[in-house]
Amino acid sequence: MTRQLELRERLTLTYFLPVYIGVLLLLALFWPSNQPVTAGLIEIIQSPDILINDYMVTGGIKATFINAALVGLAGYVLLLVTRTTISGPTIAGVMTMTGFAMFGKNVFNIWPIMLGVYLYSLARKEHFRNYVIIAMFGTSLSPIVSQFAFGYGYGAITGIGMGVVIGFFIPGLVKHLIHNHQGYLLYNIGFTAGFVGTVVTSQMKGFGQQADLHLIWATEYSQPLAIVFSIYFASFILLGLILEPGCWRKMAQVMRYPGTLVTDFVDYVGLPVTLVNMGLVGLIGMAYILLVGGDVNGPTLGALFTIAGFGAFGKHPRNITPVMLGVYGGTLIKVFHASDPGPLLAGLFVTGIAPISGAFGPIVGLIAGYLHLSLVMHVGWLHGGLNLYNNGFAGGLVAIVIVATVRGFRGRED
């Protein structure tokens, strides 16, 4: 019986990602819209992609779903080709790639970054598998490819070349910068990409080239998307319960982990309850959007995919809720409105610093979320929107300040 369960879990672990990504293709096929898909995909590829570029506006909803599915499948195939274990971090990687392919990553601009990371592995004479996670998350800098190719107008070859160069340098940088927050930020590559984006943007400004932030934001699909994707994330819970009906009892065990790097829930507590957790955190994110009156669109769906993906790699209801409430609390007394694009995304992506709440308690989590809101609204101009994981950059700064401060009073949590 146990062996059968293990076999079912193994099969589910192997195939649930392509199945869930495949659902996006079905949505593209059956969504009631007359928007031309091919023209939409071309629009998506040729757009500069600096924050915030909602592909549902740029290329239409069908092309967005197809792009998201193709980018997600690219990440999944990368895992298969490199024979990388499918586990918490890689599930988070594929889900994050899929989500961000609704507002910044596309079938053109992800490859140069990944090629650059691959060349780094060749230069180091190491297997590419060792760097596959960095390659997947490193695509947060994909807008650099598009910006150089189409934004600055230097052409596709230059854009690809820049992407390869950036990809080549990312692995060394991420390994260095991870020490700064000591695993209390789940989006370490976003933190790194913030610095890289800042260097690139500042250099280009020196040549008189501007990459100003812009806002392309869909508002017309909220209601149907909220219904469809609430069912989508709820089905994760259902799948987990089908695999192991009593697995929900293990949620208490899941929520005891602070969520600091490396918390691989698939490895620690098994796939069934991990799926339940992924569904729960995805639904909490959706509830937040709806409760504050925000829009469900490409960027916010991207955030939900990221939250759900990291439900396999550190996030759970207990550690994400305080930081989200911290952001919301900030919107009540600051000049920001919770339903506006920037603060709304902050309320969702702040969950990258959920381990602060998990390790130091909900009060510290609230404070971290409160600080995060203003920081994330401030740092985007530094990298000119070239880093899609803007909240990772801001979150890293918050994590450094909070971790250093708390440890200054308490010492290490030994």
Next chain:
Amino acid sequence: MIEERSKIKGIIDELMLNALRAKATHVRIDLEEMDSAIRIAVEDNGIGMCAKKLEQVVMRLSSGRRDELDAYYGELAGESHPSTGLRLVGMMVDKAEVHSEVGKGTRVVVYRNKR
């Protein structure tokens, strides 16, 4: 090889922190380069572990080496949160042996194969 040295140092740091958490007053670290692996042994005179706790620790250290995590997140070894420290070591080593007696101390031996 510089990176390999830092990984080994990280594993030793993590195991040593574990010994100190067990209230050890004497920690002995033995590092040996073998033909095909690096052997790290950390022995302490701390409070030791009961059978259930010992089983958990063995499980954490025996998860199997995972190259994709080792190369990136392995950087955190020696700095990570107590809840993930031993698991991180487990992802970075190929074999682990643990012996412990309540009140007498613990001996952890891990092997990291050369690549």
